[in-house]
Amino acid sequence: MTSGLWGAGLDDWYGPATPVVRRLRAYRPDRRGRITFARWLRVVLLRCFAACLAGLAVFAVVLHNEPGGEAWLVCALALAHASLMWRCSLIRIVLRPGEIVRFGVWRHVVVPVGAVERLHRESFRGGLVLETTGGIEVDFALFDGSLWDFVYDFSRVCADAMRAHTRSADTARGSRTATAVSRRFTWSIPAELLTACAVASLIAGVAGAVRT
Template sequence: MGSGLWDTGLSDWYGPATPMVRTFRGYRPNRRGAVRLVRWARVLPLRFLACVMAAIAVGTALDEDTSLPVGDRLMMAALLLALASLTWRFSLVKVVLRPGRIVRFGAYRHTVVPVTAVNRLHRESFRGGLRLETADGEEIGFRWFDGSLWDLLYDFSEVCADAMRAQVRSAVREPGGASDGRVERRFTWSAGAGLFAAGAVASLLAGFVALVRG
């Protein structure tokens, strides 16, 4: 996969073979040898929305011209910051192909699947959700990566599926570097979501104190 997915011999159609599409489809590994498959058309709007909600929350908390008491303003700010944290978390959804591993990132946790544990990748129906089946019979869904309008021009859903298949094939050709075959699930830390969540907790506590004193 060092040469990019466009050069792996995959023959499926992903949209018009323009230079821009070739660039997007290339997905060359970064310095750590990982390939990140991200739906930026979803990620960027979600993060922008989260930042807008955080800005509104700060403006609400600091607005002294309004008739609302300080405690109410801080409570409203806490709610907006909590929503901003949740929105930011949903922007973390992605697939990362690491050497010997396929990692599916969700809103709150990520699932690490060693390629040695992959049995097959399939769809439940004609355009149903993409699913990965392990050798132990466990199924891991990738529905967040299906069903985009962008697929009409550039089939990112199939790019994800073929990229994971290529990852498994490369591990068969070049064994070693994979873990012991156990699927692992871990909490996903996020600086952006954590910052908004901390602000929500601080604003909630400050609002509660202001309401008690008021």
């Protein structure tokens, strides 16, 4: 993989020898130099489910808005689940210049390539784990055992990509200067908007129940 991830995607790949799979393995960076790995089928399904729940919330308020605030409470419950589903769709791995970022449901972990000690399979569960020079372990178990593994070994693609990204960035000047692992809250406009609407619906429902 000395030629880079996108070259290796064509030369050293796993799965059926089809043009579609070959193209899927040829990951290329975007304009910001980032490569994103995600279970796109899961992303689509979760976001469609979130949209359906949001529609259910609107339906409950518009067509069943009876005195007592029950409809608003149903709306709040549906919007809360929609926000959670949207957040679950944010799970992904992003390879940025000099960094590996694992996005979770609520927070994302930023690991500088200078802090990467090794990538290995955790002995108990067998999931992919990134170990840093400071002894911190970052779990990538959610990227194992997916439908994509049966198509073109997605979990191994993620592991190979992170190893190649670490090696290529490690050769750059100053790559070992940043070694601090940081965890930050993941902001998402759709998820935060759904959460705000759920809170407003809950307040309206409680106010309606109190009035009756």
